[in-house]
Amino acid sequence: MEAADLLSAILIMNLRILATGGTFDKRYDPTTGVLGFGETHLHEIVARARVAEPVQVEVVMMIDSLDMVDEHRQRVLAACRAAPESALVVVHGTDTMVETARVLADARLPKTIVLTGAMVPYALADSDASFNLGAAVGFARSLSPGVWVAMNGFAHVWSNVRKNRERGVFEQLGD
Amino acid sequence: MEAADLLSAILIMNLRILATGGTFDKRYDPTTGVLGFGETHLHEIVARARVAEPVQVEVVMMIDSLDMVDEHRQRVLAACRAAPESALVVVHGTDTMVETARVLADARLPKTIVLTGAMVPYALADSDASFNLGAAVGFARSLSPGVWVAMNGFAHVWSNVRKNRERGVFEQLGD
Amino acid sequence: MEAADLLSAILIMNLRILATGGTFDKRYDPTTGVLGFGETHLHEIVARARVAEPVQVEVVMMIDSLDMVDEHRQRVLAACRAAPESALVVVHGTDTMVETARVLADARLPKTIVLTGAMVPYALADSDASFNLGAAVGFARSLSPGVWVAMNGFAHVWSNVRKNRERGVFEQLGD
Amino acid sequence: MEAADLLSAILIMNLRILATGGTFDKRYDPTTGVLGFGETHLHEIVARARVAEPVQVEVVMMIDSLDMVDEHRQRVLAACRAAPESALVVVHGTDTMVETARVLADARLPKTIVLTGAMVPYALADSDASFNLGAAVGFARSLSPGVWVAMNGFAHVWSNVRKNRERGVFEQLGD
Numbered sequence: 100m101e102a103a104d105l106l107s108a109i110l111i112m113n114l115r116i117l118a119t120g121g122t123f124d125k126r127y128d129p130t131t132g133v134l135g136f137g138e139t140h141l142h143e144i145v146a147r148a149r150v151a152e153p154v155q156v157e158v159v160m161m162i163d164s165l166d167m168v169d170e171h172r173q174r175v176l177a178a179c180r181a182a183p184e185s186a187l188v189v190v191h192g193t194d195t196m197v198e199t200a201r202v203l204a205d206a207r208l209p210k211t212i213v214l215t216g217a218m219v220p221y222a223l224a225d226s227d228a229s230f231n232l233g234a235a236v237g238f239a240r241s242l243s244p245g246v247w248v249a250m251n252g253f254a255h256v257w258s259n260v261r262k263n264r265e266r267g268v269f270e271q272l273g274d
Numbered sequence: 275m276e277a278a279d280l281l282s283a284i285l286i287m288n289l290r291i292l293a294t295g296g297t298f299d300k301r302y303d304p305t306t307g308v309l310g311f312g313e314t315h316l317h318e319i320v321a322r323a324r325v326a327e328p329v330q331v332e333v334v335m336m337i338d339s340l341d342m343v344d345e346h347r348q349r350v351l352a353a354c355r356a357a358p359e360s361a362l363v364v365v366h367g368t369d370t371m372v373e374t375a376r377v378l379a380d381a382r383l384p385k386t387i388v389l390t391g392a393m394v395p396y397a398l399a400d401s402d403a404s405f406n407l408g409a410a411v412g413f414a415r416s417l418s419p420g421v422w423v424a425m426n427g428f429a430h431v432w433s434n435v436r437k438n439r440e441r442g443v444f445e446q447l448g449d
Numbered sequence: 450m451e452a453a454d455l456l457s458a459i460l461i462m463n464l465r466i467l468a469t470g471g472t473f474d475k476r477y478d479p480t481t482g483v484l485g486f487g488e489t490h491l492h493e494i495v496a497r498a499r500v501a502e503p504v505q506v507e508v509v510m511m512i513d514s515l516d517m518v519d520e521h522r523q524r525v526l527a528a529c530r531a532a533p534e535s536a537l538v539v540v541h542g543t544d545t546m547v548e549t550a551r552v553l554a555d556a557r558l559p560k561t562i563v564l565t566g567a568m569v570p571y572a573l574a575d576s577d578a579s580f581n582l583g584a585a586v587g588f589a590r591s592l593s594p595g596v597w598v599a600m601n602g603f604a605h606v607w608s609n610v611r612k613n614r615e616r617g618v619f620e621q622l623g624d
Numbered sequence: 625m626e627a628a629d630l631l632s633a634i635l636i637m638n639l640r641i642l643a644t645g646g647t648f649d650k651r652y653d654p655t656t657g658v659l660g661f662g663e664t665h666l667h668e669i670v671a672r673a674r675v676a677e678p679v680q681v682e683v684v685m686m687i688d689s690l691d692m693v694d695e696h697r698q699r700v701l702a703a704c705r706a707a708p709e710s711a712l713v714v715v716h717g718t719d720t721m722v723e724t725a726r727v728l729a730d731a732r733l734p735k736t737i738v739l740t741g742a743m744v745p746y747a748l749a750d751s752d753a754s755f756n757l758g759a760a761v762g763f764a765r766s767l768s769p770g771v772w773v774a775m776n777g778f779a780h781v782w783s784n785v786r787k788n789r790e791r792g793v794f795e796q797l798g799d
Contacts (some may be wrong), residue, residue, distance in 0.1 A: 237412020587762020
């Protein structure tokens with residue numbers, strides 16, 4: 100048996116995607132003229148991407164990550180803890196993604212938790228949301244247990260990354 | 275040092291994306307009224323997804339995978355062999371993806387090669403291409419060396435998967 | 450009362466959009482990998498454009514205009530004749546749009562009939578379909594009775610226009 | 625010579641599209657996370673729609689119509705007056721479109737001026753902008769001189785229409 104075959108046997112099958120809101124999931128409201136929150140787009144994205152079963156989508160909350168306080172992060176943690184799957188993708192606003200990652204990491208759950216988001220909402224014609232969700236799913240199913248931040252086609256250990264607001268990308272600390 | 279930190283240290287940085295054509299990259303020709311091949315969309319997708327450097331895009335060929343003969347597969351293999359990166363994503367038509375994977379696997383290159391494609395071209399409003407490319411990048415940067423087929427949010431060892439043409443999805447052999 | 454107010458009083462309210470297929474309405478079939486015909490996109494486009502009532506969408510046929518024979522054109526004519534509205538938009542393949550226009554014109558119906566289509570299907574991300582339909586609706590509600598071909602933001606009397614296949618645009622005869 | 629042929633001879637050829645901003649032309653800024661103003665999308669839309677020459681695009685200003693004061697409206701009027709074309713489309717925010725129309729109408733220019741806009745920005749995947757611009761072009765080239773508001777597939781004399789903010793559509797006064 101080759102190494103690849105062995106690894107295949109342990110590739111994580113069951114996947115849960117947790118929506119918390121963030122830029123990724125903002126929706127344009129024609130009445131107010133602003134981007135806000137309504138239904139998640141995750142069901143549509145999962146269907147469009149033909150993601151294979153088993154995959155669960157769960158809406159934990161739908162808010163801007165700048166509005167998140169510790170109580171919200173505890174709810175995200177509770178959802179991760181309660182999830183029967185060991186591969187979790189958390190769709191999250193980019194501004195405080197690392198703060199939530201810290202709360203999740205402190206709990207030391209035996210799961211692979213990958214946080215991702217978008218710089219441009221899925222509802223925009225030129226969004227990075229679909230690619231980012233795909234990458235997060237790829238990382239969540241193959242990285243070891245722990246808490247990761249997946250943006251720009253790369254996964255960072257949560258404690259080693261920050262958002263560079265000027266450049267609009269995530270980068271390794273020390274870069 | 276935690277396991278996740280260790281793994282982070284060995285996460286593959288350098289990535290190359292090889293275009294070979296396939297449904298993923300088909301382009302509508304208004305003159306003929308059919309979907310064919312022209313420039314690859316990969317540069318646009320990589321820019322839109324804000325994929326971090328270092329990432330290389332290389333066009334090996336732009337053809338329908340049903341038109342591939344062994345000579346084409348040898349060219350894909352040669353490109354994989356010549357690539358200085360150890361994480362490779364091959365964008366490929368879905369119909370003969372597994373045949374090309376077999377040729378690549380026989381060469382036993384010390385690289386992680388992930389083949390992906392799309393059921394709906396990137397040029398269509400409702401395509402799965404961006405998600406699939408994201409997932410392939412995630413898998414290519416975290417799976418062990420070998421040849422993988424990444425479709426529908428899952429990575430399969432190449433020898434253990436087939437395209438189910440009726441359902442339009444890839445599935446494990448024996449499923 | 451100003452001229453504009455007078456004209457407003459006679460602006461045609463009731464509008465019917467007749468689908469016949471053509472590039473405009475082609476749909477990608479992931480199973481076969483080609484652009485063909487299924488449901489019309491017109492209901493979706495009308496809803497997305499928030500077109501005000503009263504507007505009717507009627508599917509007469511869904512075929513490529515190169516496959517149209519006289520029988521098909523008679524069916525389009527019959528639908529135009531039967532329509533209670535006096536403003537009609539016919540969504541049609543571009544290749545034989547002028548031939549159908551001739552059949553409609555010979556019937557000398559007391560209606561404003563505007564044929565339009567698209568060089569790139571609505572299903573493609575970069576389509577001209579929405580703009581063209583909008584223009585056709587504008588022309589249908591304000592031009593005098595007769596048969597018109599509306600493409601590239603211009604309305605031509607049917608007998609004075611041809612498709613320039615090389616340039617992918619419609620142009621006046623004699624240009 | 626038929627009536628339609630006669631009218632064709634007087635169909636307005638030369639068209640100018642004036643950008644003033646509004647929801648139609650809002651652009652997402654990934655740095656701030658809000659929809660604001662940058663370059664106009666009109667050149668892209670005109671190219672995508674393959675609008676035939678002659679057509680001019682002119683950026684008068686790029687602002688939200690709620691921020692317009694009389695000085696701005698005078699600038700729009702000056703641009704309409706200076707335009708050599710007799711068919712003008714003014715892309716404008718929907719909230720004060722009628723106020724600007726009044727200013728333009730008071731000048732009694734011998735031109736057909738059609739104001740249009742969008743309920744959903746062009747940059748959004750589900751926008752009504754392309755359809756509305758198409759309709760405005762159709763109306764501008766075929767309606768008699770005067771000032772018109774074209775939304776929802778219909779052209780209204782400017783003095784006879786209002787935006788219904790709750791329903792997100794324009795409607796005739798008295799409806």
